[in-house]
Amino acid sequence: MFKTIEWKNNSVVMIDQRLLPTEEIYRTLLPTEEIYRTYKDFLDVAEAIREMVVRGAPAIGVAAAMGVALGALQINAKERKGFAKEFEKVCKIMASTRPTAVNLFWAIERMKRVLKQNPKSGADELKQLLVQEAKNIHKQDIEINKRMGRHGSKLIKNKATILTHCNAGALATAGYGTALGVIRAAVEDGKKIKVFADETRPFLQGSRLTAWELMKDGIDTTLITDNMAGYMMKKGLIDVVIVGADRIAANGDTANKIGTYSVAVLAKEHKIPFYVAAPISTIDLKIKNGEKIPIEERDIREVTHIKDIPVAPGGIKVRNPAFDVTPNKFITAIITEKGVSRKSFEKSLKRLYSLTWPSP
């Protein structure tokens, strides 16, 4: 099994998700070592997050934590005050990489807390503690996903066909996945599950990553273009929708990959349950509703070109919002590692958020 991200010999190793699926591209173009990239400079980790070498809210969180740890190791200051000042700069750079996934900021906050919780430690000790914390975030993320899977599997009937959008899988997390984690858990529970995967333009996370991941696990997967989801629902081929999330507001409004909102509207029209699977770290109680979630607009080249080949006339105007917000009224339930949140989400999310983990 592939590893999305790893801390190894004081560097961050990540699979370059832009190059996947390797089956085709790797064999013709690249040696294995080119697929896994090793980062020794936190600025390169920041760039890797920006350029989507790594993507998916939980994986971005882990990468940011490891990036911050790497940045800490690179600080020369020996005494605490100088270290703390440099460390603040590292965190700021890491926080500027992508705006929508709140896990990024959550992970950086967790790293900052290490300094607060160890007010007497010097630079060297802090470095070790920060590396340890990044490793903990990584390890806990897999555990969180597995717990989420257990909660989510109960919502999935045997012989269900599940539609998913984008990649909320092992590649979007430290491992196992959020939406795909629920699918994996249902399969582990002995259920016969079929999956439809939206290809997810413009970055094609569905065709390149989700289809690849699920095939590797031997899960029955059918790839469709995003605009076929409505057709499949109308034909009665979809029983349930599960997606991940990049940020969930206090009222349950959910930012996720562009196109999620359309899938949610279609699910409602066809009376199909629509589930969001995300760790508690994706919930942003400080944001009241979805309108306040910042939506990243990315380079128009993602739309006008596919792997450097132009598919649109030069000079055309393009919009490229990377996410959209699905209002809570379209969401049946939100699956977290601490349990399943149902309406009213405001109350229920707040309660889950405050539970000590693991939940009783």
Place this chain on the structure above:
Amino acid sequence: MFKTIEWKNNSVVMIDQRLLPTEEIYRTLLPTEEIYRTYKDFLDVAEAIREMVVRGAPAIGVAAAMGVALGALQINAKERKGFAKEFEKVCKIMASTRPTAVNLFWAIERMKRVLKQNPKSGADELKQLLVQEAKNIHKQDIEINKRMGRHGSKLIKNKATILTHCNAGALATAGYGTALGVIRAAVEDGKKIKVFADETRPFLQGSRLTAWELMKDGIDTTLITDNMAGYMMKKGLIDVVIVGADRIAANGDTANKIGTYSVAVLAKEHKIPFYVAAPISTIDLKIKNGEKIPIEERDIREVTHIKDIPVAPGGIKVRNPAFDVTPNKFITAIITEKGVSRKSFEKSLKRLYSLTWPSP
């Protein structure tokens, strides 16, 4: 201005739409003569329709008529009976190219009628009459589109932003376009119009053709991926949707490019008017409702590859329906060359269909 299709020196000349937009691809790869293809054998025209050198229901109709005329010229039989027998074979081959767009069958029927209406003509005379009829179909299609545009423009307010899906433009017809014809007419009427064009996976008719056509006409156009339409609607950026059609059932249910149904559901959710623009020849009164319209499934390579580059893991299961059906309840009105059809469509379409053209 480019020409979609033309009858020239007893051959059919078509712009190869698979190679567009030329701006980019032509300059690097191809001489002009490669963009326009000349067909001297009706079997090659049939193949060109199948392979989507030409596409768009009205253009397919014109290409089929010209293909049939070309096939007629290739018949060696000198007497009428032998000619008619061979002619029947030509029509059958042409009818087998694509199943959904009814204009194909409508055009072939019109060609067959030439034989019925000239019961005494011999092979040579029939050949000339058939070529003339194909030219008439071509010429009338442009006229039809312009009349449709006039009717449709009245529905479009000044400063409207219009969303369109796929390409229902000059490239989908003999010229001017159906949905894009309405847009062109509104612009000619002095209205300030903005257009959002869905890229329309998998064949990218939106990014490759619609964006290209509208840019050439200086119409303010913004390209988006299909899954961004919901986002733009929710932001209040879309005032009206106009699409073309491949077949309209007697009750107004409309088959059009895959993804149209999703756009229609989204338009209803956002209370945005949803118009279909299509010639009377796209209406199939023999088919009671949309469920009876045959939906073509095309090669999965259209989804797994983009211009020969794989974007999905090898061996993945894929669905590739080329069309979907939008039930009449999602359609505000159907714009034809004979006027605008409103609910109940069953009555209204029947009335328009039976009107002598041009309508009084």
